[in-house]
Amino acid sequence: MTPDSGSLVSLDGIHKTFFTRHFFYRENDDARRRIYVKKEVHAAQDINIDIAPGKIFGLLGPNGAGKTTTVKMISGLVKPDKGAVWVEGINVEKSRKEILKRIGVVLEGTRTTIWPLTPMENLRYYGNLKNVRGSVLKKRAHELLDFIGLSEKKDVQVRHMSRGQKQKLAICIALIADPKVILLDEPTTGLDVQSSRAIKDKIIEMTREHGKAVLVTTHDMHVAQELCDTIGIIDQGKLVTCKPMNELIEVFSESVFEFRVDEAPLLDPLRAIPGVVQAEVENGNQSNTKLLVLHLTPKEEFRSEALYNVVTHLRDCGIQLHSINQRQQNLESVFLQLTTSSI
């Protein structure tokens, strides 16, 4: 299958399974047995992603969901078991060296930099490794340091720099060969508010103004919400949703309702009502009430009927209803709803 012609990066049904091997002890009636276990870990299961130029794609997921593995498969560090990764229409597995000229990767931020060297020396070193040389390299190194705000530190050894500055330098290193595709693995983890803000601004600037395609993995929902045009949520290797940010939040906001009631109803009959996807009871802020939270179908035409049936059911059960509100969703609550199974 060929990639989407409008995308700079296309992941076409990629799968990756790792095997872990370990021993554990099982207590039998009279003996303690040592058992060898080989376990399959699905890091990617049929993942399909497209990233267009000038767009930021956010890949979210709990720890061990497969985010970093996905980044590594795009950058050729990990070979997919099945499926294909395309960058600018070129298959990563078939032309790996060609792809490496076109992508810049920041993996776990500050580890990339060589600490006894200055930022300028780091950029020249990595520039040569990326096949950039001479005056082009020198000019680009200066431009990048200006762009990211490290010009004043260009002659300071990296070991004397702060974590945020090291992270900025790692981004510069990823950009030194002027790649069209940039992969950022947790770019703001561990940074203070100012550094995080500065890096977010730079990511947005390079994407919008220079037409790069950016993939960001993050745990920080605020970062994702501010940065990303499209969000993919990955859980246990599966892409559970992949939608434009606004659409994702809208869909979930419209379908979650809070019913303030005087006593908790039985949940199973509620769940049996057509159009009710999920029902749970939370303790309300007021001590004498309960909060019944219902996730209704995203299909608008069925939602009103489902709401009517829920209200009728509560009245038939003799439960007093104080208020009904539509719950305002943010990315964090959407994320939690979609990944609860693994937490």
Add this chain to the structure above:
Amino acid sequence: MGFFLVMKAEIIRSLIIMRRYWFRTLTGMAIGYGMLMVLIIGFMSSRDTITDAVDGRFADPTTATNFVLGFILGMFAFGVVGMFTQGIQGMAQSGVLEQLCMSPHGLIVNFLAKATVGAVTSVFYSGIMVWLVTISVNGVLYFDAFPVIVLLTLTFINLLGFGFMMGGLTLVFKQVGQVAILIRMALFALAIFAREELLEINFLISAVMHALPITDAAICLKYVLIYDQGAVNGEYASVFTHPSFYFLILNCVVWTSIGIACFKVMENWSRSRGTLGTY
């Protein structure tokens, strides 16, 4: 072309670090010299015991110079193979390995350039060390530039192949780096004690010695630097006609082919296992 570009980057990086950490560089050399002298003094005082223990097989006079050269060669072998094993481990920990893996020049070219720069630096230091120690023990070294350069280059190529093989294993199994210390120690000992008499014990030992990557190189280098290419009454028996020289060339071809093939296979395997660039 990529090789020279990476080599240039490596040279600049090494020189900057050497200059920036000049105190460490100088003290490293002083400590190396001191350790070597202590070892030589210790070896010289127990030489008779060692000679007796091997039943007179090393009956020819083992000079301090021989020991020094063997020691330095051993250090060289230890260092070159270490660049691939401990080096890969270290780079994996610092995250630099991931960047090397993502260099369009390819991992083999990157390591080749790194190892070449490392070897040249090592030869430079070792040369100074051999010279200093030889003067200190009143020894004599016969330095014939052409054969020495040829032999050092072949020694390096020979070790490179072995290093690539060990490095490939380290890419997949990072813990191999620790086990490789034992192998490097064995190479070290071999470089010190390698001599023609070892090849004459029996066929099996001779075959194993020829197959190992440092034996013939050490014999040839000692033949040039210590025995002045077997000079008798001003007549030279050139090292280029010495049987060990031919074995050295054969060794280079075989080990380099095995090493690079093994490294490529291991690189692919480590990509499948997801261990490339990780620690």
